[in-house]
Amino acid sequence: MNASIPATDLPAVVARLRAHFAEGRTKPLAWRRAQLAALRALLTEQAEAFQQALHADLGKSAAEAYRTEIGFTLNELDHTVAHLEEWLAPKPAGVPGVFQPAEARVVRDPLGVVLIIGPWNYPLQLALAPLVGALAAGNTAVVKPSELAPQTSAALARLLPRYLDPEAVTVVEGGVPETTELLEQRFDHIFYTGNGTVGRIVMAAAARHLTPVTLELGGKSPVVVEPGADLEVTARRLAQGKFLNAGQTCVAPDYVLAVGEAATALEPHLVAAVRELYGEDPREAAYGRIVNERHFDRLTALLDHGRLVIGGEHDRADRYLAPTVLADVPPDAPVMQAEIFGPILPIIAVPDLDAAIAFINERDKPLALYAFTPSEQTKRRLTEETSSGALSFGLPVSHLAMPELPFGGVGESGMGRYHGAYSLETFSHAKAVVDKPLD
Ligand code: NAD
Secondary structure, three states: OOOOOOHHHHHHHHHHHHHHHHOOOOOOHHHHHHHHHHHHHHHHHOHHHHHHHHHHHHOOOHHHHHHHHHHHHHHHHHHHHHHHHHHHOOEEEOOOHHHOOOEEEEEEEEOOEEEEEOOOOOOOHHHHHHHHHHHHOOOEEEEEOOOOOHHHHHHHHHHHHHHOOOOOEEEOOOOHHHHHHHHHOOOOEEEEEOOHHHHHHHHHHHHHOOOOEEEEOOOOOEEEEOOOOOHHHHHHHHHHHHHHHHHOOOOOOOEEEEEOOHHHHHHHHHHHHHHHHHOOOHHHOOOOOOOOHHHHHHHHHHHHOOEEEEOOOEEHHHOEEOOEEEEOOOOOOHHHOOOOOOOEEEEEEEOOHHHHHHHHHOOOOOOEEEEEOOOHHHHHHHHHHOOOOEEEEOOOOHHHHOOOOOEOOOHHHEEOOEOHHHHHHHOEEEEEEEEOOOO
């Protein structure tokens, strides 16, 4: 817990942020721009401190930490700054003849005090990228980083107030008790990233105050691979997406549905791709670690079903689990029961595309669906016959880093969306304004 903020003070923290918002201090475009510039300075001047924290928490290499956390957030921030004025400009709306003469427009109102609850897997990105949207929309905010990435949480609590308006943004550290206390307070929006079980707790707490929520959740994101795809390229991109952050990525490919002969044909290419990315001993490479022992034990218990294609080596003391591929995995194996969220890639063989589509549609709607196929008809069928937060052909994970695309889930993988203009929509109210002359 942030030593300066005991849980009993949280009502006062929220009240102060609310008072600051009520004074109108966060509304001018100049204030929003200044906060975004300060956030930019924080990320660039303190990049090394964050890289060290991310290495301590998750074994992230400095390069990966920069690319997926610091650089990612800067990219989101720069895109927002470049378009902010345009997004905030009132949008003229048509007026039916019966009401003429009159003007109508849509104005973006800030909401007030927003709560951002982040997870441990990208603890910097997933605390600060939503904050970019919250500040751009003119809100005050409480940021609650994950206690499971304690170094990054501490760095945020220490450094953020040195850059941002401390009366507008407060970092509250802590775990379940502090978050529970925070959720007692009335917020104007709650933005939660994490698992669906806690997502339900957040939504139930929000309902008491009629507070809208964005739930960025996870789930099992499938990958369809068809035999006609270039399997060398497929395996390389699959391995890159899967083993990034040791598989602890919400949009990581969770499992492969390999159609027909692609199942066995893909195996040697995945072996080659893992070796190409991480060498003979991934432990010595720029490769992450499992966040804690609990998750390590959960993951190693999943290795018992299926045939090991590559990997499987593990060391609890180092929280190391090698990039692992399993073949001949029965659909009812433990590894297929819940989101893997670690570096294990099961391959499930299916006879044809119909079977792959049926497999996907029998399960929860995924956060992402990926496919490697040369067939435009397959692409069309997957687009029309399945539902997922995102759909990407030939490129797993990267849609996340395209700020013009909405990012969010559907069904069990979440509700609401953000990034770029979608963040501004999430963190503001589209107010209808009508103006009819009195004469
Ligand atoms: P986590 O354990 O860090 O929990 C997330 C947040 O919830 C933390 O801030 C934590 O303090 C808080 N929390 C935990 N228990 C709580 C409770 N009982 N009441 C109130 N708050 C509580 O992270 P996690 O849930 O293990 O994260 C992993 C999940 O998040 C995976 O399912 C992953 O797919 C998903 N995820 C989704 C996205 C996305 O953008 N859609 C991104 C990253 C992770």
